Amino acid sequence: MTSRLPRGSLDSQVILRTAEELSGRIGLPEVTIRRVAAELGVQPTAVHHHFPRRSDLVDALLADAVERFNLAFPDVEPGRWQDHLRQYWSAYREVLRSDPALFELIVGQWVVMGRSRRAIDLSYRRIDAQLEVLLHAGFSGEQAGYAYHLLSTYTRGCLISEYQLAAGGLGRSVDVQITAEELPGDLHRYPSLSTVVARHWSLSFASDADFAQGLSVIVAGLQTWLPCNE
Numbered sequence: 001m002t003s004r005l006p007r008g009s010l011d012s013q014v015i016l017r018t019a020e021e022l023s024g025r026i027g028l029p030e031v032t033i034r035r036v037a038a039e040l041g042v043q044p045t046a047v048h049h050h051f052p053r054r055s056d057l058v059d060a061l062l063a064d065a066v067e068r069f070n071l072a073f074p075d076v077e078p079g080r081w082q083d084h085l086r087q088y089w090s091a092y093r094e095v096l097r098s099d100p101a102l103f104e105l106i107v108g109q110w111v112v113m114g115r116s117r118r119a120i121d122l123s124y125r126r127i128d129a130q131l132e133v134l135l136h137a138g139f140s141g142e143q144a145g146y147a148y149h150l151l152s153t154y155t156r157g158c159l160i161s162e163y164q165l166a167a168g169g170l171g172r173s174v175d176v177q178i179t180a181e182e183l184p185g186d187l188h189r190y191p192s193l194s195t196v197v198a199r200h201w202s203l204s205f206a207s208d209a210d211f212a213q214g215l216s217v218i219v220a221g222l223q224t225w226l227p228c229n230e
Helices: 012-026 033-040 044-048 054-072 081-097 100-108 117-137 141-167 191-199 208-223
Strands: none
Touching: 012 033, 012 054, 012 100, 033 044, 033 054, 054 081, 054 100, 054 117, 081 100, 081 117, 081 141, 081 208, 100 141, 117 141, 141 208
């Protein structure tokens, strides 16, 4: 628990920052008005003054997280759509892999996100810009939708694998490459697996090399949808 705040210093932003930090540490479902108040060293009524119900706090927390997430993206230089996708989704991964609170709110609570009108509007603004890139490149509406879903699911899946590895307490980097000796079982019984492991087999399936290669494969596949494979 933090030390008690000076009188008059409690405002909605202080509450949101505390609730966000708690979300990254214990998960959003465990964040309550009482828990936030205890973390701040104040009475629950002080938090209720700014957020009368837990749903009000969660709504503001999700919207604030999406806004912070959107602002965290670096500027992507205009150019080839292939380069744009690689830069955008690499940035998406980097922003969320370095911020457990944002990961919890943006990825872990994406279903709950739909209950916050402001969070949805902010998300739609970012998604709309990415779909515009695909449509401008010549993809149909259906193809652009599939492309965005695929890239989003792939990137989020890599992030989940990485965070699960960290939560498992193995204390090793996601970029560690596994050797045949480190895998359980007798690999000699599985010749194809043995061949692949000898070349590249990461601990998380979501190393930097894994992610970059997967992104390149997706982009190359999407390119086949365009006339003359532009």
